[in-house]
Amino acid sequence: MSSIHTTTDEEEPIVTCSELLEQIEDEEDELDRERALYGNCDVDTCTYSQGYVRRQPLFACMTCNNNGELSGVCAACAYHCHANHDVNELYTKRFFRCDCGNSKLTHQPCKLYPNKDAENILNKYNDNFRGIYCTCKRSYPDKEKE
Structure with a gap:
């Protein structure tokens, strides 16, 4: 150095x-x-109005996901709406529309784009949205191995 x-x-x-x-x-x-x-991520603007974004960084808020519904939020919403929450970075996902403030995350309306559809029917979810990665179905970082 x-x-x-x-x-x-x-x-x-x-x-x-x-x-x-x-x-x-x-x-x-x-x-x-x-x-x-x-990519060209904007941390001040919710991506919801862009529709199902071709590729964007996504996050899963474990604090707001208390009803068991799988959901994901864009980087701007993770930063502004879920700042002090337990948020898992999902890295980039394809063709996804921000769920912040819709029926999957009802704790509060989205601060950046409050008028959203109740559900984004084309969004696809997997175990990553639960904090589970790999075929071994363990969390990352693996709390049992720490």
Whole structure:
């Protein structure tokens, strides 16, 4: 990693050009990883109005899923509507419409797009929405193996 040099306690740290370039490259690599995972995700706008989005990051709110209904929310709703909840990242899913505030998640209306259909009939759900991954049907991270 980079080392920061100081001459005295009162002066600004001295950073070499190579250290600065290394830091910039690390930040660009991190941005590339985020873009690959999240695409052009907007964390301030619910994706519901876009219909069944071709590919988007999704989250499952375990706090709101107390009725056993499988549901998923977009990144913006995970951030704004489910901020202090137990939320599982599902990574990217295809052809899915945000369930936040509909009949599957009735705890509160969606703060970003409150007028939604009661159900998104084309959404497909699997064990990931319960926090279960793999063919072994165990949670991730596996609480029994910790």
